[in-house]
Amino acid sequence: MSASTTLRVGMFSQQVRRRTVVVCALLLVATVLLAGAGLALGDYTLAPGDVVAALRGEGSARDHLVVNAIRLPRVALGIVVGVCLAVAGAIVQTTARNALASPDLLGVSAGAGAGAVAAIVLSGTNAAGAAALEVIGTPLAALLGGVVAAAIVGLLLRVTGTTGLSPLLAGVGVSALFGGLTSWMLTAASIDDAARANAWLAGSLGGRGWSEVAAVTVAAVAALAPLIVLSSRLPALELGPSIATSLGYRVPQSVGLLLLIAVVLTSVPVAAAGPIGFIALVAPHLARLACRSPRPPLVASGIAGAALLLASDLVARFALAPLLLPTGAVTAVIGAPFLIWLLVRSRKDPTQ
């Protein structure tokens, strides 16, 4: 029995490994369970049946309010943000051929954060434009910041080359630059704006509504759609630019497009939920290890990202209850040791 089958939809065909399908199914089950837990648990705990009833619009008005108006946006945002970050991480790790590369470490998140803080601080001084800027402006400002940071890293890599430690060090430098700008804006802002921006900078799924979910979902769909076509180029790109070129791929265009998608998938979630670190690094590794695949599988990475973020958010909500932790703090506490483990365990230089 072969370990893989070929999936055909119209003109597209894709080799699918059985193990990958099983892993994806298991991850989906985990995601659904975690989402269910996110909807059911809290100060007011519901039975599974009541959650399902509330989702279908039945049950008591109170259940309806708690599940659909308060907890569902949070869980939905967790799923969309988790998928976006993890897929972005998988794309960057594959195209950069660097196991440690992730949009966080490359400075894109810091750039997006600076952009979003600028929008928050500016919207505070202008009450009339505040409401509009909150919904439309922050994602665009974050995207702009992310693109600028990515462009700076890209220009640097033209000088230093993309191999070895250069991308990561360039990322450290660019992160520091945008971190400095963010700190400056925090000190220049009024204490109210600073408190708001600071709460947001911790990275959290809490207190967000459907408008954030909608903004991230639109961006996710817009970015993921072209990825369906482009993903077939990833295996070739992973072999290196020269081999990919000889196989007939236009490498610079493909890499550019893929990285642009990754920047969008990193920046827009930052605008909605704040900087949530390490999901983009950890989820693709988990998916790769679970699938025993040589490179991070995109679909499995995405689902793993959703499951991981939902799990982190549960920890954030209940670890120090009744105090709510920022989700980003939890992902950092889990993710940073994982980065250290990657650094220590890998036999070959993980930056190669």
Add this chain to the structure above:
Amino acid sequence: MAVTAVCLTLGLMVGSRGIAPVAVWQALLGTADPEARAIVQDQRLPRTLIGIVGGAALAVAGVVVQGHTRNPLADPGLLGITAGSSLAVVVGISALGLTTPAGYLGAAFGGAALGTIVVVVIGLAASRRRDASPASLVLAGTAVSALLGAITGIILLLDSAALDLFRFWTVGSLSAGRDLDVFLAALVPLAVGGVLAGAHARALDVLVLGDDVAAALGRNLLPTRLLGLVVVTLLVGGATVAIGALGFVGLVAPHLARRVFGEKHEVLLPASAMLGSLLVVVADVIGRVIISPAELPVGVVLAVIGAPALLVIIVRTRKTSA
């Protein structure tokens, strides 16, 4: 010494109200008008002194770290040492109710030592499995900084009263809540650290040649490493208490010094100290002037100057090693 004098003069003269050198001198002697005297003696003199000493300490710590790790990119800020120090101070204030400068000092030293040990252990563990690469240490520092930063964030969330103070402290500032008491409390450990670093210069010259050569030359590695750790802890801990979590001084000042004065540590250490002072005081002066009458914390100015400097250094080391 001339550099230090220039620092002092600059720091005392420039600000939202410029004061001529003669008036500064009169203010120091107490013969100028009361307003100028208040500005110079009470505000600009303390922060300039703190900047000079703190900048020198961070730069010397940078030289020592770079010498021990043979890593041109090592910087106390990049290696998570400063993050450890910050976390310990925040824990000290929030959980233990520390209020005295001496208390801050103890916490900052504990944190700096802990951060250093953790990062170095991870860096060593990472390089045991493969050739040591400078990136391992920097990445270990990034990861440890992220971890400690997240814990710091969680504590500040629990203790919301500390946030308004901490947002200025964390970026590094010479003005917010730091007076001469704090400075004087930090002065002793900084002085001890500086003297030990000077005594350490010959050892650093040997260490640069590599562990094997150093051992073959009769250098006992373990005590040397421990001494280096003590020096870095004293200097970074003291500097964190005095001026907060300032990045890039320990990276940029030694590099500039190396370009001008060469590799001998007997010259490199004092030269870096001078340049570190100059860097911090100039950054502070820029911060005071650039958005006058408001002012930019020195840490922000340093990040905006230092990050591009880091990138330039990366590009240069890349070219020379290739």
